Amino acid sequence: MKSKLLASATLLTTFSLANPAEAANPDHIRQLLSTKQCPRCDLSNAGLVMANLANANLSGADLTRANLSRANLIGADLSNANLTGVSLFGANLSGANLSGANLNAADMRDTFLAQANLVGASLTNANFLGAIGLPSYTGTAEDFYRWAMAEAERDNYARAMELFNQALNIKPDYAEVYMGRGMVRFQQGDKTGAMTDTQRAAQLYTAQGNQQGYQLAQDVIKGIETANKPRRSGGGSNFLNFLSGIASLGLQLFF
Structure with missing residues (x-):
């Protein structure tokens, strides 16, 4: 299992134009970045590399296949969010609330998970290689x-x-x-x-x-x-x- 390095970049807020029906809602992106309050928002496929989302409210949000690599999500509320296929490579999720979240097939490599709440989260095929602070109850x-x-x-x-x-x-x-x-x-x-x-x-x-x-x-x-x-x-x-x-x-x- 070999990890591919993801290039560091400035904050990306562009969306896929090839299939606009599946792109994130631009208004929701602006709302998130300006207020950090975006519960139940449509952020699927959003490019949020290195975004500062500390203490953001993203409860119930759709973040399917979003790119949150190296994002600051310290203390963020991601409870019941749909994070299927999301990239959280190198993200800081210390103290984040991921209870009930769908993290199936999520890229969690090199994430920081100290004191994160993953109770009830779905983790099928999630990749935790190099993750730090993985709670013992998250796996068998x-x-x-x-x-x-x-x-x-x-x-x-x-x-x-x-x-x-x-x-x-x-x-x-x-x-x-x-x-x-x-x-x-x-x-x-x-x-x-x-x-x-x-x-x-x-x-x-x-x-x-x-x-x-x-x-x-x-x-x-x-x-x-x-x-x-x-x-x-x-x-x-x-x-x-x-x-x-x-x-x-x-x-x-x-x-």
């Missing part, structure tokens, strides 16, 4: 595991660890999470933590009758044990490369 353990693995795939290990921990808070016996977290810890140089997590994964795989997972865990355990031993001339680096390969394989296997 499987969701947080999937997001953690995506962060690990792009070497964002600190964020991956946070998401793994959130997954375990929801589902403490999630073997794949221990396995993934152990691999990330190994990549970070924490061999002790990696061993502890991988051994726990092996125990859970045994209890679950998952022979494939158990065998992978055992391979990684043996690799960590060897990595902890003094290196012998000529062999150490090759084995560490092998272990890194196992870790990469594991990340792919359980993603």
